[in-house]
Amino acid sequence: MSRRPYGHFGRSRPSLRLAAATAVCGALLAVSVQPAQAGAGRNPPPGADLHQELRELVERPDGPPGVIAVLRDGDRTQTYRAGVADVENGRPPRATDHMRIASVAKAFTGAVALGLVDRGRLHLDDTVGEVLPGQPAAWHRVTLRQLLNHTSGLPDYSASPGFLEIVSADPRHRFDSRRLLDFVADEGLAFRPGSRYQYSNSDNIAVALMAEAATGRRYETLLRELVYEPLGMGATSLPQGYRLPTPFLHGYQIDPQEGPVDVSEAVGASGAWAAGGIVSTPKDLTAFIRGYAGGALISERTRRQQFTFIPGALSQPPGPGRTEAGLAIYRYTTRCGAVYGHTGNTAGYTQLAAATADGRRSLTFSITTQTSLTNNPDLLAQVRDVQEDFVCALLHK
Template sequence: MRFRPRYAPSRRLLSVAALLAALVVPVTAPPPAAASGLGDDLTARLDQAIAQVQREAKIPGLVVGLWMPGKGEYVRSTGVADTSTRQPMTDDLYVRIGSETKTFTVTALLQLVQEGRAGLDDPVARYVPGVPDGGHITLRQLAEMRSGLFPYTSDAGFDHDLLSDPDRRFTPQELLAYGYRHPNVFPPGERFQYSNSNLILLGLVIEKLTGRPLDEVIQQRVLNPAGLRHTVFPTDAAIPDPHAQGYTDQTLDGQITNSTHWDPTWAWAAGAMISNLQDLRRWAKTVATGELLDAHTQSERLTFLPTGVPGTGYGLGIFDSGGWIGHNGSLPGYETVTVYLPSEQATLVILLNTDITYQGQEPSSLVARAVTGVVTPDHLYGVSVRGR
């Protein structure tokens, strides 16, 4: 689930022909996995499945981490992190994690709820003024994507403003204003609609309750206790080193460009964060098992409601797809998947340095489906919905 706006060309725009040529992954035998204890046959099958998706979808670089206690692990980096220098993709690189940010934002909110500082069924109007029908929309409905608020990312004016300058900085209030131009889509609670507007509001609720900037709250309440030393909530367009370059076709004219340093403030509480493989490995289990929450609050979080996608339900800032619990993410140039399968105590993390779809499907979903099809065919990852 992700948002795919169009964007203005970067100042480092390459020609379509040049970048397409650079993005083509050579059809060669895959190198051995960086680490694998799953046995030669299973490792070879994973190598083959991943290589096929990478070739077909023209993914420049990717990292796959799979950990299955009692069975083994598989950590694989392949392709390039930079199509110009041909720097190889490695498993220590930072990437932008897009909508996985939602799991961090909602975790902070749920901590405040369990402390009695807010209630999930409180109306959002109690904390943020000016929300259309805010007296009836609850914090729970915002977190489970059932508020009915018009998604700001679907507003034509928002598109226009992004098209004019991908380096533009946005405030949360500016983002919400785009959505408020439109009537609500449906009454609160009626159905599921994935919308970044909901998370922008929850970010403002957290700031209201704590009196502190959201990035500081998430650092203190979530990142530090979880031991995530390589996860960042940025307040500007910087990305730590070492990092993969990101490639997108979300440009004014559809050309492919390097989007590594585009400003992520348009996504804020819904999608601005940065992380790496090992931190996301730790986070997958932490968020799925509720290590930072009490049992009651975690049970509220994991109450999954239908999304309209077969086999996939959405809880409070988290999904269940084929039994895999977690979230995926996409920002121009990057895609990720971070999920945990309780029945196997298994963790799967996927990092890509492109968000360019293949036959209308997200490349990260194609990789996740290929991996789970090999190792957990009875628990097939099935998220393929675009967040817009």
């Protein structure tokens, strides 16, 4: 198959309304079907084959213009990439490029909340009613634990007609992030708390609000103090607007006939906030997932609670292998072993960050288009196969 001739495409203006349909709302769509385990019967490929697998992704007519994967084993880092970070100038993706990490941001919410649990500022059995008494009475019995493992039953604000109407009319609309739950404040719970798993972006908004209420500090400040600074992350932020820091990994919406449309800055971050608004780099994300999955930010006692898993509970999109949900972390059991982390997708980006339980070995895997079980599932299936091969390379199996 020949490489797509990116140099032949003229610059495309971002289609804001087009991107809005798949940005916050598309990234947050919950799907309850567990797909078959990816990669069954495959053998772990050598490094040259991993490069080829990435090239095959970008050569698909509907594939991403760029992909970058960073493997870290102790002090040894290997960076694999294919395609381009920007179709305008053709430069390759770099580990220091900024990018939207989408729902991987939910793991950051977990890091803040569990850090506060360790410090006695919050408890996993604290309820919404105790910490956020101004929230609807129907939600008051939901606990922090249930918010973190998506068993709360909170209705998803990002699927509400009112939210969708605003973001469709103006994808760069500046929301009051701390009032996002108002879009579903008149709704009851979808089910009895703790009785089932259902991925909801409202959960992470509520967690961030609980963290603020318990400390009297802004969530952005808590991220810096409890996550960025301890892990040496200098290029990660939670913006409110639509601009990305430079340099950045451009994200695209793909039309196989017309070519890629740049949607990197098509949608504002305020409507995702603690559920998916963080901007980071592959280098910083590597530092985060090593520390987070490896337990560097919390005590072993709290970590035992975090690593209590719900079988068959999907992250969005599904990651490699078989998925189980813990407290703001997922276990991905592949044919070569298990890694722990989170996935995400939003307009222009699909993400995976995962590491071994000791934090020594890690993988970040970023492609520059959106895919999910409902948005180009064929591409997602290939991405998951490739991710599993990278996990096998990471685990040396």
